[in-house]
Amino acid sequence: MGTAQLTAVPEPKYWHLRTVLLRAIDSEFATGEVIPNERELSARFGVARATLRQALDQLELEGRLVRRRGIGTLVAAPRVGVPVSRREEGWPGGSEQSWQTVDCSIAPATEQLAAALNVPVGETVYTVRRVRLNQGQPVATESLHVPDSALAQLPEIRLSGTAGEAADQGRAVLRRLERLTVEGESRAVELGVAEAEQAALLQRPPGTPVLVVTSQYASGGRLAALAVATYRADTCRLTFGETGLVEVTPVPSAVRTAS
Template sequence: MPANTTYLELSQDGGGAHKFYEVTVDDTTVTVRYGRIGAAGQTQTSAFPTAQKARAAAAKKVGEKVRKGYAPAVRGARAARPVTRRQVTSAPSTARAVAPVLWRFRTGAPAFGIHIGEDRCWVGNQSGDVYTLGHDGEVLAHYRLPDGVKCLVADDFWIYAGCDDGTVYDLSAKLPFAAYEITSDVDIFWLDIHEGVLNVADRNGGLTVIDHEDEYQWSRSTEAAPPASVARLLETAPDAAVHIVRRTRRNHAQPVAAELLYIPASSVPGLAVIDALTGAARARAVLRELQHLRLEGQDRSVELGSARADDAKQLDRLPGAPVLVVTTRYVADGRTAAVGVSTYRADTCRLTFGDAGLRLLAG
C-alpha cells in the first residue's frame, strides 16, 4: 500500500499561530513533521506492530490537531511570517544578600528559567541550554533546546521547559523532546503543573491547560458565517458572521460529543470591549457574556445521521459512522440568542422517552 500523507495548517490573523502539521503513514511507520509554516520543521518517526495500529495512531494525531483548529491545506500556499521575540535585559542585583552563598554556577547567558527540587535543581538560559545540578553544584546533565528558556517546572514524574519557539519540552527522558506545541510565534513565560495538569502562559496573555492525556480542557472560539439552516434559526443574514464556540464533551476521557454553539454578536454586545482576546480566552469571554442572559432551550430536535469527516476526527470515529445530531435553539427575551448543534457518538448515548419527554443520556 502506498504511503498516505495528511497535511494540516493553523494560521490565525493578528499575529497568532502560523504553523503546519504533517502525518505520513507508510505501512507500519508513522512520520510526523511539524513547525512554523515556511520552515523545514522537526520530524519524529514511530514504528508500530501492524499497519492497522499505525493508521489508528496517525488518525488519532490528526484528530488531535483538528480539534485544536488545524485544517487541511495546500503545502506552500501560505508564506512564512517573522517570529516575534521579547527583548530581555538583565543587570546584577543590587539587593543586599541576607543568606550565605553556597556556590555559584555560570550558564554563559542570561538565565531566567530556574526550578528547585528536593535532590536537584534545573536552570535554563537564553541560549537554550538547560543544566541539571545537584545541590552541591555538580552538573548532572546538560540539554540544548532550539531557543531561549524562560521557565522550568517539575513534579514527581515530569520536568518541563518552556521555550521561546512556543513549545513545551519534556526533559524527563534521557533526551528532551517536544511535548506540546503551544503557539509557535510567541514566547512561553510561565509554567505550572499540579496533579499531572500542565498550565502554560504565553506572551500574548493566553493560558493553555493540558491534562496528562494531551487534551485541551478549554474551548476555542472563531467568527464565521454559520450553515444556512443555523442562520435561519438565528434569523441572521446567510453571510453574517457569528461567534462559534467549539468544544468536545468527554466522559471518562472518551469523546462522546462534538459541540458547536452559534452566537450572534447582538446576543453578546459586551464582547466588543474585549475583542483583542483570541483562542480559549475568547471562548470563555463569549460564554461569560452569554451567561448574563436568561436562556431556555426551545425547538430541540434529534436526528440520526452519519458523521462528517471533521466530526469523525473529533469523535475518534470513521467518516460515515452513525451519530445523533441534537439541535437546540436558545431563546432570551422572546428572540433567538444562540443555537447549539451537538453531534453525539451513537455508541455512547441513548434516547429515552417518558413523562418528562425526550431525553438523551451520554456516557
C-alpha cells in the same frame, strides 16, 4: 380503496447471523468477555468468514461488541447515563467538567446559518466548538452558534490564531451567554453521520453514525443561540423522561473501541 400485495424480501445471510449471534451473546457471555475468534465462530455457525465479518461489523456498529487490538472482540458493557439538560448542566450546555472548549471562530453568517438563527445574511456569528467527555473519553462534540446581535454588550473578540487563546475566547462567549435569561428552548434529535471535523474530535472514522441533538435557546424575544451536538450512536442511546429532558448514556471507557 385497493389493497397492495407485499412481496417478501429475503433476509440477508449476514443479518440472520447477526440475530443468531446476538442471542448467543446475551445468553452465553458476560460484559467485557472476549467472544471466540472468527475461525471458531465460522465453524460453529457453518458460515463463510466474509458473512461472519459482516455480522460482527453490524453488531459493533450497534454498540453491542467492541474490538480491541491485541485482545479481540468483547461484549460491550451496559450504558451509563449522562444527562443532557439545561436544568442539570447549566445553559447552554454545561461546565468545563463535562464539556471542554476547543476553540472559537468568527465569520459572517451564511445563507443557511442566517436562516437557522433568523438573522441577516452576513451578520457576524461566533461559533464555539466543544467536546463532551465521559470518563476521559469523547462522547460528543458541539458547535454553538451565537449571533453578534445576541451579545450586544460583549466587547469585540479578536482571535489570535493560537489554540489556547481561541479556547479562552470561546469561554468568554459562554460566560456572556450565562448572563442571559432563557425565555424558551427547543430540542430535536435525528440520526446522522460524523463529518471529518466531528469524527476527528470524537476519535472515530468519518461516517461514524451519530445522534444529532439540535437545541435552540431564546432570550430577549429572539433566538440567542443554536447548538448542534453530535453524540456517538454506537455508544449512546437517548431516553426521554417525564420532564421532556433528553438523557444520553455512553458505554464505559473500559470497553470502548479505540480509533
